Amino acid sequence: MTKHTDEELIAIAKAATEGEWLHLDEGDRQIVAFAEGIQPFIAKLIGPFTDAKRRSNGKFIATFNPAFVLSLIERAQGAERDRDDFRERLSVACEQWEAAEARARTAVEALKALRTQADNAAWNAHRSGITFDNAQLVRIFEGMVEQADAALNAKKGSDQ
Incomplete structure (x- = not known):
């Protein structure tokens, strides 16, 4: 043929x-x-x-x-163009998904590290007989969150 x-x-x-x-x-x-x-x-x-x-x-x-x-x-050429366009959009979406997944893993690790720091700080304070009021705990935690946020932004900048 x-x-x-x-x-x-x-x-x-x-x-x-x-x-x-x-x-x-x-x-x-x-x-x-x-x-x-x-x-x-x-x-x-x-x-x-x-x-x-x-x-x-x-x-x-x-x-x-x-x-x-x-x-x-x-019609066949139009279908081929549509297929190629779909493949390109799917590829971009997959790349975005993978990047978002990596950022989420980084955020989870940062939160785990924060939790460990908070637990250690609370334990050390308790052992030392130090007491905190709620306002002091909130300020300490906010500082830790800011540190984690800065670390995430630095990681995000290096991924791009």
Whole structure:
């Protein structure tokens, strides 16, 4: 089977007779004609085929006229463009997802480190007999959160 590029098929279709093609069933012979009338005819199907096969071939030829072939090529090329666009958008989305996942892992690790620092600070204060009021604990925790936030922003800057 001969394979043709889209460009070759387009050139072949554009060189063929324009307009609507008709299939004319004349019993023992099948004619594919230009819609303006039977003259000139595009193809006359004769040969060793059965009448049913000639009829099927005539319908096929008339159906796959130049305009129809061009529309099929246009649809296929549009689908290929859509596929390529989707692949590109999917690739970008995957990259963004991976970056967000990495940032989330970093944030979790920073929160774990904060929790450990807070636990250690509370334990050391308790052992030393130091007591804190709520306002002091909030200020200490806010300072720790600011340190973690700065570390996350520094990590985010180095990932880009």
